[in-house]
Amino acid sequence: MRSAWLVIRKDLRAELRRPQAMIAMLFFGFLLLVILDVAVPAGTEITPETGAGILWVAITFSSVLGLGRSFDREKENHCLEGLLLSPLSPEGLFGAKMAVNCIFMGLAELAILPLFFILYGDAFLRSLPALALVLLLANSGFAATGTLFAAITAGADRNEALLPMLFFPLVMPLIAMAVRATGMIFAGAPLPEYSSWLQVMAAFTLIFTGLGFLVSRHIFRD
Amino acid sequence: MIPRTRNPEPVLITCTALLFAAAVYAVFFHAPAERVMGLVQKIFYFHLSCALVAFLSFTTACISGVAYLVSRDLKWDVLGAAAVEIGLVFTTLVLATGMLWGRPVWNAWWTWDPRLTTSLILWFIFAAYFILRAAVEKRQQRAAYCAVMAIAGFVDVPIVFLSARLWRSIHPVVIRADGVNMAPPMLTALLVSLAAFAALWGVLLRRRVRILAMAEQIRILEHRLDREPAQARRARY
Numbered sequence: 001m002r003s004a005w006l007v008i009r010k011d012l013r014a015e016l017r018r019p020q021a022m023i024a025m026l027f028f029g030f031l032l033l034v035i036l037d038v039a040v041p042a043g044t045e046i047t048p049e050t051g052a053g054i055l056w057v058a059i060t061f062s063s064v065l066g067l068g069r070s071f072d073r074e075k076e077n078h079c080l081e082g083l084l085l086s087p088l089s090p091e092g093l094f095g096a097k098m099a100v101n102c103i104f105m106g107l108a109e110l111a112i113l114p115l116f117f118i119l120y121g122d123a124f125l126r127s128l129p130a131l132a133l134v135l136l137l138a139n140s141g142f143a144a145t146g147t148l149f150a151a152i153t154a155g156a157d158r159n160e161a162l163l164p165m166l167f168f169p170l171v172m173p174l175i176a177m178a179v180r181a182t183g184m185i186f187a188g189a190p191l192p193e194y195s196s197w198l199q200v201m202a203a204f205t206l207i208f209t210g211l212g213f214l215v216s217r218h219i220f221r222d
Numbered sequence: 223m224i225p226r227t228r229n230p231e232p233v234l235i236t237c238t239a240l241l242f243a244a245a246v247y248a249v250f251f252h253a254p255a256e257r258v259m260g261l262v263q264k265i266f267y268f269h270l271s272c273a274l275v276a277f278l279s280f281t282t283a284c285i286s287g288v289a290y291l292v293s294r295d296l297k298w299d300v301l302g303a304a305a306v307e308i309g310l311v312f313t314t315l316v317l318a319t320g321m322l323w324g325r326p327v328w329n330a331w332w333t334w335d336p337r338l339t340t341s342l343i344l345w346f347i348f349a350a351y352f353i354l355r356a357a358v359e360k361r362q363q364r365a366a367y368c369a370v371m372a373i374a375g376f377v378d379v380p381i382v383f384l385s386a387r388l389w390r391s392i393h394p395v396v397i398r399a400d401g402v403n404m405a406p407p408m409l410t411a412l413l414v415s416l417a418a419f420a421a422l423w424g425v426l427l428r429r430r431v432r433i434l435a436m437a438e439q440i441r442i443l444e445h446r447l448d449r450e451p452a453q454a455r456r457a458r459y
Contacts, residue, residue: 155367162354
């Protein structure tokens, strides 16, 4: 537990000194929001559902950049082997990386959301507290699945395009649920109407966190 | 080593062929035409059979994935890879027959119905399995990663279905908890088709496992040959 905390601090400090992942995520997220704005014909009103879709496309694609970076640093100079030789357990390493990814995604969203509201209308702004809940659930689900597959692709030979190809099919249900729930929130629906979506999202997160912890020993061993 | 016993394959293949002939007979001559859909509904028997076989494959892949991670025996990896290959083929068939059926009956090639969505995402996941397989060079590592992918894919299926179910479904519910919702001759045709496809699945799986195991052996032999000092080889010839 303590050593996992040390890994989290190490990753955050390294990111603070040379922000590779954050810059990639933010820049790509901004670019996507602008591209999607161009893709929507000028003068069309953005419905809540479309707005939710646009927001989640930007978040999903920017997050995969951050996830792909999460093991890059450990590949230099055999750092991963060093980490595994330390008293840190593979489960601890998985947990630490998942937490770091979760934090990065949250920070990137803090910057992506304001731009979204600027470009697509601040009428969506009143739904912020409920949206935060959806973001939290989606982030942890993305982080669990993403960390698992980032660890796998870090061990593969050609890994640049591999992560999205493995990661997107698996998180498709999570994206679909997040879009639906966000659309309802933007439309001003009360919590009971979309709570079943949130429950399934929570189940997804729990299942993949559990799976990640269970198989981390096997992934890091090879 | 692959044991050299009497090969039961010709018998298995003959049985499968006979079952298929029986299935075609049962579907077209024994089962009555459906009242509303008419002749188009005949595709249902093979559609459902393909779906069952695909499900059987992915279950096998998940179980052999777990077995590999526990035992670290490469034979489980071979079984898993063979099962996913066959499962992918049959999932493609499910999607294709479903589209052919959906066009005249629902007036659309594709809708975002829970089962369609689930099959499609399942197809993507297990297609990604092969991309992963091709991208990892080291044998043990590839087996471990693929095992995790097969397990993750299998675990994902109920969630996909649940999330898609929150949308409205237009799929007919044929088999309920309180009994089967169709005429007895139709049920016979369905059961014969299911048996035929299950037999085909068994034959294909056996074949693929044998071929993959042989490829594995060739790889090991080649590896050994490469390591053998050139001098020793020259002395032998």
